[in-house]
Amino acid sequence: MAPLKFEDKIKEKLDKRVIQPSNSSWEKLATQLDEVQSPKKKSEIKKWYSVAAIFIGVLALTSIMIYQNIDKVEPEGVLVGNDNKGVEVKNEKPMGDQELEENRIKKSTPKLQDNIVATTEETLILKKVNKVNKEEIISSKSEEFKYREKKEDLIHSQSTEKIAENTINTTSKEEIPSISDAVIDEKVEGVIAQIEEFKNKDIQVSEEEINQLLLKAQQEIITDKILKSDKVSASALLEEVEGELDETFKQRVFEALKTGYQKVKTAVAERKN
Amino acid sequence: MKVIQFYKNETQLVKRAIKQHRDAQRQLYNQYAPKMLSVCRRYIKDIHFAEEVMLNGFLKVFTNLEKFKFEGSFEGWVRRIMVNESISFLRKEKQIFFTEDIVGYHEESWNNINTELEVEQIQILLDALPEGYRTVFVLYAIEGYKHSEIAEMLQISESTSKSQLFKARKMLQRKLNELNMLSDGALKI
Numbered sequence: 099m100a101p102l103k104f105e106d107k108i109k110e111k112l113d114k115r116v117i118q119p120s121n122s123s124w125e126k127l128a129t130q131l132d133e134v135q136s137p138k139k140k141s142e143i144k145k146w147y148s149v150a151a152i153f154i155g156v157l158a159l160t161s162i163m164i165y166q167n168i169d170k171v172e173p174e175g176v177l178v179g180n181d182n183k184g185v186e187v188k189n190e191k192p193m194g195d196q197e198l199e200e201n202r203i204k205k206s207t208p209k210l211q212d213n214i215v216a217t218t219e220e221t222l223i224l225k226k227v228n229k230v231n232k233e234e235i236i237s238s239k240s241e242e243f244k245y246r247e248k249k250e251d252l253i254h255s256q257s258t259e260k261i262a263e264n265t266i267n268t269t270s271k272e273e274i275p276s277i278s279d280a281v282i283d284e285k286v287e288g289v290i291a292q293i294e295e296f297k298n299k300d301i302q303v304s305e306e307e308i309n310q311l312l313l314k315a316q317q318e319i320i321t322d323k324i325l326k327s328d329k330v331s332a333s334a335l336l337e338e339v340e341g342e343l344d345e346t347f348k349q350r351v352f353e354a355l356k357t358g359y360q361k362v363k364t365a366v367a368e369r370k371n
Numbered sequence: 372m373k374v375i376q377f378y379k380n381e382t383q384l385v386k387r388a389i390k391q392h393r394d395a396q397r398q399l400y401n402q403y404a405p406k407m408l409s410v411c412r413r414y415i416k417d418i419h420f421a422e423e424v425m426l427n428g429f430l431k432v433f434t435n436l437e438k439f440k441f442e443g444s445f446e447g448w449v450r451r452i453m454v455n456e457s458i459s460f461l462r463k464e465k466q467i468f469f470t471e472d473i474v475g476y477h478e479e480s481w482n483n484i485n486t487e488l489e490v491e492q493i494q495i496l497l498d499a500l501p502e503g504y505r506t507v508f509v510l511y512a513i514e515g516y517k518h519s520e521i522a523e524m525l526q527i528s529e530s531t532s533k534s535q536l537f538k539a540r541k542m543l544q545r546k547l548n549e550l551n552m553l554s555d556g557a558l559k560i
Contacts, residue, residue: 105512111490112513116405117412119422124400127426128393134434135391 282347285315286354293355297362312351319347385445389436396433403446404429407453413509414457416498421457428456454514458524461502496546504539511536 289311387395407428411421432449439448488496497505506525510516511532516524518532525532 108488108493109513111488111493112409112413115409115490115494117408117418117421119404119408119425123404123422123426124397127400127429128397130426130430131391131393131396131433134430 282319282350285319285347286350289315289351290354290358293358294362308355312348315351316347381445382441385436385439385441388433389439391433399432400429403449406446407449410450410453411457412494413497413513414454414461414506420460424456424460425453428453431456450514454510455524458506461506496543499546500539500542503535504542507532507535508539508543 289308292311293308381399384395384398388399404425408422408425411425411428412418415421415424428449431452439445497509500508507521510521510524511518518529518536521527521532522529527535
């Protein structure tokens with residue numbers, strides 16, 4: 099029991115004992131703790147900063163996306179009100195086939211364009227209300243049909259007018275040859291009469307004189323044509339002068355001259371006999 | 372009421388120290404450092420080394436504070452760390468040797484021992500013991516560990532622990548007897 103008592107007393111006294119550490123002991127420990135714990139703290143702070151940065155980045159991106167969407171939506175309304183071209187461009191994508199039909203109507207008449215602009219405005223504002231849009235589209239379609247009928251009528255009338263014009267042109271073209279033929283005949287007859295007159299007077303006619311007469315007649319025909327024709331076109335004149343007219347006129351004149359010359363020759367020969 | 376208040380304060384301090392609040396750590400250090408330096412001093416003769424060991428012990432305490440489960444006393448948890456740290460220091464410095472040359476040992480009688488010793492005298496007696504004797508004696512007689520626990524801590528057999536204790540007690544008795552022979556009671560070892 100003695101050792102236990104002695105040991106208990108030693109234990110009691112040692113347990114009660116305290117030894118004050120040196121004054122700088124805490125500073126030493128604090129520096130050691132800073133070396134060990136500060137990297138952990140820094141890494142944790144970095145982690146939190148990175149998390150915060152990611153969060154802010156995501157927020158910024160979403161806000162930018164939202165604002166971009168708003169910016170995209172807002173100008174549509176503005177453009178609808180202000181510019182018809184903008185409306186046409188913007189509405190092509192969402193509207194599709196309906197809009198193509200509407201564009202056709204726009205192209206066709208300004209009145210219908212206004213109606214379509216109104217309908218597009220309504221569709222933009224009331225996108226969710228499809229029934230209303232459908233009704234409007236149907237009404238626009240009916241208007242389109244009406245317009246188509248009108249357009250067809252217009253085209254028909256235009257075509258008839260064109261046909262009439264064409265017929266007038268053709269008739270004028272037909273009249274011009276007839277007139278020219280008559281003039282040519284008159285001229286040919288005049289030239290033949292002059293040649294016969296020279297024959298009757300026993301005046302010998304040289305080929306130069308005949309050619310001069312023919313040129314004179316040709317110039318007269320051309321001037322008559324120019325004066326009588328409503329529209330003066332260089333190509334038409336050239337065609338008429340250098341083409342058919344010359345050939346027919348020359349051929350006819352020469353044929354007339356030949357026949358006249360043979361008649362004169364036979365008559366002179368019979369007289370001599 | 373005061374004990375409950377202290378416990379609450381200590382728990383709060385420990386929780387704050389876990390969050391690496393320096394002020395809480397300092398409060399805990401100021402509270403337990405003198406006791407823990409005394410613990411370290413039992414094993415280590417040099418007070419400067421003892422303080423160094425104590426500081427290393429507190430560094431481990433504060434860096435591993437999240438492992439404390441608030442199940443036992445915080446002081447006991449810190450004390451155990453200090454003991455382990457002291458033993459590690461001795462092992463590292465190769466100051467601890469254990470001999471197993473005792474075959475049959477029995478408890479010595481502590482007759483005629485003047486037990487009225489000052490704590491400083493006790494410490495001088497303990498310092499006079501070899502490292503192995505002193506370590507086992509302090510662990511067994513002062514800290515209250517069993518031989519099995521001491522054997523595990525010091526990585527020795529239980530019989531070695533017992534023999535070291537026997538030798539330590541024998542040497543202490545001899546020293547105390549020498550002390551009692553002095554008429555003036557002055558401790559001369």
